[in-house]
Amino acid sequence: MANGYAGRFLRVDLTDGLCSPFTVEEDRLRKFIGGSSLGAKLFLDGYPLDADPLAPESPLMVMTGPMVGSGFPGTSRFAVCAKSPLTGIWGESACGGTFGPELKKAGYDGIVITGRAEKPVVLSIVEGEAKLIDASGLWGRDIYETTDLLKEADKGAKALVIGPAGENLVRFAAIGNDKGHFVGRTGLGAVMGAKRLKAISVRGEGKLAKADEARFRELHREAVQQIKDSALAGSLHAMGSDANMDIGMINGDVPVKNWSVGEDFDLSSALSGPTLSETYLTRAHACAHCPVACKRVVRVPDGPFQTEEGPGPEYETCATFGTMIMNRDLAGVIKANEICNRLGMDTISCGAAIAWAMELFEKGTLTVKETDGLDLAWGNMESVLALLPRIARREGFGDLLAQGSLAAARKIGGNAVDAVVHVKGLDLPMHDPRGFHGMGLAYMMSNRGACHLQHAVLATEQGMASWPQLFPMKDDYKGTTSEGKAELVFHSENYGILGNSLSICHYLTDCLKPETIRDAFNAITGFGLDFDGLMACGARDWTLKRGINNLLGVTEKDDVLPKRIMTPLAEGAGAGSVPDVEKLKREYYALRGLDERGFPREEKLRELGLDDLRERLY
Amino acid sequence: MAKYNAMTQEWLDAWKEKIATSKEYREIAKNWEGSVSMIVNPDPEKGIPEPIYLFMDFWHGDVLEIALCDKAKAESAKFVMSGDYARWKQVAKKEVDSTKALMQGKLKLKGDLTYIVRNIKTVNKVIDLLCEIEAIWPDEA
Ligand code: SF4
Numbered sequence: 001m002a003n004g005y006a007g008r009f010l011r012v013d014l015t016d017g018l019c020s021p022f023t024v025e026e027d028r029l030r031k032f033i034g035g036s037s038l039g040a041k042l043f044l045d046g047y048p049l050d051a052d053p054l055a056p057e058s059p060l061m062v063m064t065g066p067m068v069g070s071g072f073p074g075t076s077r078f079a080v081c082a083k084s085p086l087t088g089i090w091g092e093s094a095c096g097g098t099f100g101p102e103l104k105k106a107g108y109d110g111i112v113i114t115g116r117a118e119k120p121v122v123l124s125i126v127e128g129e130a131k132l133i134d135a136s137g138l139w140g141r142d143i144y145e146t147t148d149l150l151k152e153a154d155k156g157a158k159a160l161v162i163g164p165a166g167e168n169l170v171r172f173a174a175i176g177n178d179k180g181h182f183v184g185r186t187g188l189g190a191v192m193g194a195k196r197l198k199a200i201s202v203r204g205e206g207k208l209a210k211a212d213e214a215r216f217r218e219l220h221r222e223a224v225q226q227i228k229d230s231a232l233a234g235s236l237h238a239m240g241s242d243a244n245m246d247i248g249m250i251n252g253d254v255p256v257k258n259w260s261v262g263e264d265f266d267l268s269s270a271l272s273g274p275t276l277s278e279t280y281l282t283r284a285h286a287c288a289h290c291p292v293a294c295k296r297v298v299r300v301p302d303g304p305f306q307t308e309e310g311p312g313p314e315y316e317t318c319a320t321f322g323t324m325i326m327n328r329d330l331a332g333v334i335k336a337n338e339i340c341n342r343l344g345m346d347t348i349s350c351g352a353a354i355a356w357a358m359e360l361f362e363k364g365t366l367t368v369k370e371t372d373g374l375d376l377a378w379g380n381m382e383s384v385l386a387l388l389p390r391i392a393r394r395e396g397f398g399d400l401l402a403q404g405s406l407a408a409a410r411k412i413g414g415n416a417v418d419a420v421v422h423v424k425g426l427d428l429p430m431h432d433p434r435g436f437h438g439m440g441l442a443y444m445m446s447n448r449g450a451c452h453l454q455h456a457v458l459a460t461e462q463g464m465a466s467w468p469q470l471f472p473m474k475d476d477y478k479g480t481t482s483e484g485k486a487e488l489v490f491h492s493e494n495y496g497i498l499g500n501s502l503s504i505c506h507y508l509t510d511c512l513k514p515e516t517i518r519d520a521f522n523a524i525t526g527f528g529l530d531f532d533g534l535m536a537c538g539a540r541d542w543t544l545k546r547g548i549n550n551l552l553g554v555t556e557k558d559d560v561l562p563k564r565i566m567t568p569l570a571e572g573a574g575a576g577s578v579p580d581v582e583k584l585k586r587e588y589y590a591l592r593g594l595d596e597r598g599f600p601r602e603e604k605l606r607e608l609g610l611d612d613l614r615e616r617l618y
Numbered sequence: 619m620a621k622y623n624a625m626t627q628e629w630l631d632a633w634k635e636k637i638a639t640s641k642e643y644r645e646i647a648k649n650w651e652g653s654v655s656m657i658v659n660p661d662p663e664k665g666i667p668e669p670i671y672l673f674m675d676f677w678h679g680d681v682l683e684i685a686l687c688d689k690a691k692a693e694s695a696k697f698v699m700s701g702d703y704a705r706w707k708q709v710a711k712k713e714v715d716s717t718k719a720l721m722q723g724k725l726k727l728k729g730d731l732t733y734i735v736r737n738i739k740t741v742n743k744v745i746d747l748l749c750e751i752e753a754i755w756p757d758e759a
Contacts, residue, residue, distance in 0.1 A: 229723065246735050272736070465722060
């Protein structure tokens with residue numbers, strides 16, 4: 001067994017009710033490390049790519065990495081992967097919390113689930129023993145209730161849970177861990193729901209074997225000191241990810257009114273991290289083994305949006321349910337966040353779908369007749385809160401939005417599609433490429449569709465992190481230029497992806513020195529990889545997932561930015577500026593070794609050791 | 619436009635004048651309360667043999683003081699920012715954004731970061747006004 005790994009994975013067939021462990025050879029672990037990289041490799045090798053994402057034969061994979069369970073800061077992460085029911089291409093989403101380390105302690109590096117249970121079940125893994133338990137009594141309950149009931153049944157267990165949205169196959173359904181941590185993007189909660197898997201509950205006491213325990217401890221101390229010294233970590237602790245709201249509005253990062261307005265400082269001030277800290281914050285909270293504690297715990301004591309103490313919104317949610325829909329009431333955002341958490345819906349895609357509907361309502365394309373009487377005027381939170389359960393339960397107009405904004409727009413037709421802001425079917429996260437052209441390229445080329453987390457472009461282009469030891473970097477990047485961005489995105493992807501396969505939080509890769517992460521990884525695994533070797537793993541991951549997407553039908557034609565983003569804004573830091581898509585694409589394709597169809601060239605596949613993929617593509 | 623020797627009182631006076639006469643600053647900074655100091659770490663090779671301490675005091679859109687000071691006074695400020703000479707020079711020449719330098723650890727801050735983020739427009743404006751002053755830098759003189 002390789003150090004850092006539990007040494008086995010679990011295969012679960014819900015149709016037959018069979019659970020069986022399997023192993024992955026060490027040379028594959030060295031190449032793909034873990035997380036969604038290894039998930040993609042298992043998917044390519046063992047499962048039908050053309051199956052419907054919600055079909056029993058489509059696998060759902062829950063994957064950790066070798067640093068998970070080590071106690072190194074930020075290594076609580078795990079990734080859930082599947083073919084996405086929202087986009088129809090490769091889907092993945094990473095999450096923090098407590099589930100990842102507990103899965104390792106319970107004796108598994110990952111779980112691959114296929115089939116469909118006859119009745120709802122919970123997959124329970126206790127000290128390596130896996131079994132399926134009847135979950136009929138949990139079906140229909142929300143994520144908070146289910147989490148509490150599972151905790152009552154087994155106090156020490158950590159669970160991954162879906163809510164009504166996942167059960168009802170909402171295309172952007174999320175999966176929750178400990179109420180405040182979510183596998184949000186690409187609709188993987190619906191894959192779990194299609195399998196009638198209500199929850200996965202894990203508990204264990206296993207210890208992780210490390211190649212060099214003494215060196216690891218030294219590096220752990222170094223990492224904690226670097227976090228203490230980091231202004232970024234301090235900012236995240238004090239204000240959460242919503243620290244970005246004030247600065248982002250100045251820099252042209254924050255979308256306003258479904259990406260149609262360039263700036264609104266009253267909005268950002270009302271919804272910002274400092275405002276949250278001064279009003280509804282009760283305390284900061286952390287994922288397992290994280291001294292940063294960027295998570296918010298909030299309470300709205302009274303008023304129409306009264307909310308019990310619980311997990312608070314992140315920046316993305318403050319934007320989707322705030323600036324994007326012109327809602328100035330932070331308490332309203334908190335309430336919407338709580339409802340989405342309970343029902344199990346991605347706050348980005350859900351908020352984006354509502355912003356899209358509000359725009360159409362303003363234009364008269366949608367009226368109260370279509371919305372079942374809801375007045376979807378900008379900022380009307382009463383209507384938003386009434387709409388959320390209808391989406392999760394797929395009732396009336398809610399059922400239209402539950403299909404995702406792109407599918408909904410296609411149903412409506414006309415220019416409704418122009419108001420959908422997506423890449424490859426995934427709604428853009430809340431960072432505007434007109435203010436930051438590199439982010440535009442990253443959205444175009446991310447393998448799960450528009451994504452801010454499959455790379456480290458947010459950190460490098462916006463100057464939160466600088467890693468000249470990894471690749472050539474300028475001291476400061478101007479956002480509104482496409483010059484030099486292809487190279488920046490290429491390298492930032494390779495490093496950011498690597499964080500995903502090691503399963504370390506992006507905020508920690510931003511705060512910590514790359515040397516410390518590299519050395520800690522090597523102290524745990526003994527793999528002895530240098531920066532070149534690690535960055536090659538990042539490049540391999542990107543190309544592997546790109547190849548899977550090519551096999552699923554993705555071509556160069558899909559590498560585009562939506563019309564709205566190619567329309568310049570009139571005001572704000574990004575005013576008058578749009579990414580030079582042709583230049584960015586040309587330069588990026590050359591760096592990635594993509595041909596004119598957008599396929600990885602044969603020599604690139606050979607260079608990266610992806611011969612199996614080459615045989616499938618050529 | 620006159621050129622000033624950077625890191626001297628005349629340079630600071632020019633900066634103070636710029637801030638005091640900026641209507642935009644007065645509007646943006648109407649909520650700002652408190653002092654900020656800048657500590658420039660020594661760099662003998664670049665003509666900075668000793669640390670340089672600058673003290674600035676702002677109140678509701680007014681600039682009360684910008685002056686060279688001693689270590690004790692600098693450390694008494696509500697916000698203390700420190701960094702190498704080369705970094706401060708990059709910030710003052712608009713080559714590097716001060717917030718980015720802070721996040722990357724190239725400048726250090728002691729004080730309430732939340733307050734700074736809340737008032738980031740004020741911080742940016744003060745730096746922008748500094749960048750407008752033509753300066754001769756010790757290592758260029
Ligand atoms: S920085 Fe935040 S999201 Fe990342 S591991 Fe720490 S608490 Fe979790």
